[in-house]
Amino acid sequence: MxxxxxxxxxxxxxxxxxxxxxxxxxxxxxxxxxxxxxxxxxxxxxxxxxxxxxxxxxxxxxxxxxxxxxxxxLVERLEAELTERADTDHSEATTLRLSLDAALRQLTPRQRAVIVLRYYEDLTEAQVADALGCTLGTVKRHGHDGLRRLRAVAPELVDATAERSTR
Known part of the structure; x- marks a missing residue:
């Protein structure tokens, strides 16, 4: 065992x-x-x-x-604008990651869990429902609401993903 x-x-x-x-x-x-x-x-x-x-x-x-x-x-928030420093690495990937982190923090815990399991872990909706112990309809609702919220709070993520898919 x-x-x-x-x-x-x-x-x-x-x-x-x-x-x-x-x-x-x-x-x-x-x-x-x-x-x-x-x-x-x-x-x-x-x-x-x-x-x-x-x-x-x-x-x-x-x-x-x-x-x-x-x-x-506790309310945790990243600053909307990154402060400029001479020794800061301004790479595109870091900015995108910070934007994603900030956007995910603005979702409810259930929405964040559905988005992470569905799109980051690449689970099906049924697998997400099983993992979270809820119905398929609940997963669909939280996924839909979470994506809508992400698009509203972080439109730069939509632009960045569209830009990456055309490369």
Missing amino acids: VESFHEFVVHRSPALCRTAYLLTGDHQLAEDLVQTALARTYRHWRRVRDGNPEAYVRRVMYHQQVSWWRRRR
């Missing part, structure tokens, strides 16, 4: 950390989220290991993130 869990953790931790970062927007919180989710998963490993353990861990991560978010209720 311990060996199969260890193997799962070694192989899937990088992907889980990336998803956790997109859910939290902070590297340290993402690591804490993954660690908490894996600890909770370990308690139920015998039941979970034969099914889809990664979906189970993602569901635990999502629920834990919502729980933390409800408890802290």
